[in-house]
Amino acid sequence: MSKLDEFALIQFLNHKKQSEELQQKLGVIKGIGDDAAVVQHSPGSQLVMTCDTMVETIHFNPYTMLDEDVGYKALASNLSDIAAMGAVPKHALISLSIPKHYSSSRLKKIYKGLYECANEFEVAIIGGDTSKSPKHLNISVTLTGEVETNQALLRSNAKVNDLLFVTGFLGCSAAGLHYLLEKQERHLTSAKLSLDIQPLVQAHRRPIPQMKAGRLLLESKRCHSLNDISDGLASEAHEISEASKVGILINEDMIPIHPTLRAYCDLVGKSPLDWILYGGEDYHLLGTVSRSNVEYLQSRFQRQGIPFFILGEVIDQKGVHIKDQYGNIKKIQKEGYNHFN
Numbered sequence: 001m002s003k004l005d006e007f008a009l010i011q012f013l014n015h016k017k018q019s020e021e022l023q024q025k026l027g028v029i030k031g032i033g034d035d036a037a038v039v040q041h042s043p044g045s046q047l048v049m050t051c052d053t054m055v056e057t058i059h060f061n062p063y064t065m066l067d068e069d070v071g072y073k074a075l076a077s078n079l080s081d082i083a084a085m086g087a088v089p090k091h092a093l094i095s096l097s098i099p100k101h102y103s104s105s106r107l108k109k110i111y112k113g114l115y116e117c118a119n120e121f122e123v124a125i126i127g128g129d130t131s132k133s134p135k136h137l138n139i140s141v142t143l144t145g146e147v148e149t150n151q152a153l154l155r156s157n158a159k160v161n162d163l164l165f166v167t168g169f170l171g172c173s174a175a176g177l178h179y180l181l182e183k184q185e186r187h188l189t190s191a192k193l194s195l196d197i198q199p200l201v202q203a204h205r206r207p208i209p210q211m212k213a214g215r216l217l218l219e220s221k222r223c224h225s226l227n228d229i230s231d232g233l234a235s236e237a238h239e240i241s242e243a244s245k246v247g248i249l250i251n252e253d254m255i256p257i258h259p260t261l262r263a264y265c266d267l268v269g270k271s272p273l274d275w276i277l278y279g280g281e282d283y284h285l286l287g288t289v290s291r292s293n294v295e296y297l298q299s300r301f302q303r304q305g306i307p308f309f310i311l312g313e314v315i316d317q318k319g320v321h322i323k324d325q326y327g328n329i330k331k332i333q334k335e336g337y338n339h340f341n
């Protein structure tokens, strides 16, 4: 029996398992293979759909997350996939599998965080499902969104010579996770954290889905491809590269490094680049834009107070490559968070 691998499984799922005809008949515009699916809705707009799961011990544990954070992040990670399509979020269904030892007060806290996120980003919670779980809590969110017909921003449209951008600092969530796992203190509240660690822990517990950035990119009509960073920069750059059949060259000198991340890495003897490339759960948007449109987008982002960093370019040599400070270029593998590895 061959070993299970998440990327290989998704590649397998991506190979036509249904006839083009059936998918077309049911209005599928984009099926498996992007951050969310797009289907025909009404004449002017298309429906966007996504679902992501959080499993206790895999995505969180009592040392890393408070109950409110679990609810908040479960929805925020789904919102991030809607942002990565340039869509506007709408309705959510929540599926919970609960082990016997969970109390109702813990579940109320999870829902408090969930509704906090839903209200902040104007999502209506319209239902869900509940069952018992043998051991661990499992929360799955299905989220819909709406996008103007045929305008959804896909991973598959990057063009050679585009520049690669990201909407914020990367690696902070992984550093926050590292801190929390080392600290080994259950239910550690933010109030108990020193100021110098708070931004990292906050990035891990309460990622901010880039809804405004996604809409700005779509409305500008100047963004070629877009992906959100759940598994790390390396992995998501590979997804754009594979879907668009182009290569990506990341310039190490241009990668923005949050000062708190740098300070924490110095303290614990870790490399910021490792967490940036392979850490994941940053939920920033990674995309490409033609060189002539970079200045325009930079000024639009600046006016909205959203970061917009250029960190590389699209090239015609397949794969993802990184250029270090000495000008040496090496290939980077599709590594990052991979369930089953």
Ligand SMILES: Nc1ncnc2c1ncn2[C@@H]1O[C@H](COP(=O)(O)OP(=O)(O)OP(=O)(O)O)[C@@H](O)[C@H]1O
Residues within 6 Å of the ligand: 010, 013, 031, 032, 033, 034, 035, 036, 037, 051, 052, 077, 081, 230, 231
């Ligand atoms: N079990 C599954 N059955 C069918 N399609 C799936 C399944 N799991 C994932 N997919 C599809 O594979 C594609 C990639 O999914 P993936 O979960 O890697 O993307 P993502 O949600 O952007 O990333 P992440 O889960 O790391 O946040 C999507 O189109 C998704 O709908």
Ligand SMILES: Cc1ncc(C[n+]2csc(CCOP(=O)(O)O)c2C)c(N)n1
Residues within 6 Å of the ligand: 052, 053, 057, 058, 059, 060, 061, 064, 077, 177, 230, 231, 279, 280, 281, 337
């Ligand atoms: C306790 C604990 N251990 C490890 C991690 C790291 N982690 C888990 S899933 C994932 C990728 C995103 O998930 P998905 O691909 O399912 O969307 C990452 C980086 C964590 N969050 N908590």
Ligand SMILES: [Mg+2]
Residues within 6 Å of the ligand: 034, 035, 080, 081, 084, 227, 228, 229, 230
């Ligand atoms: Mg995604």
Ligand SMILES: [Mg+2]
Residues within 6 Å of the ligand: 051, 052
């Ligand atoms: Mg997913």
Ligand SMILES: [Mg+2]
Residues within 6 Å of the ligand: 230, 231, 337
């Ligand atoms: Mg993943």
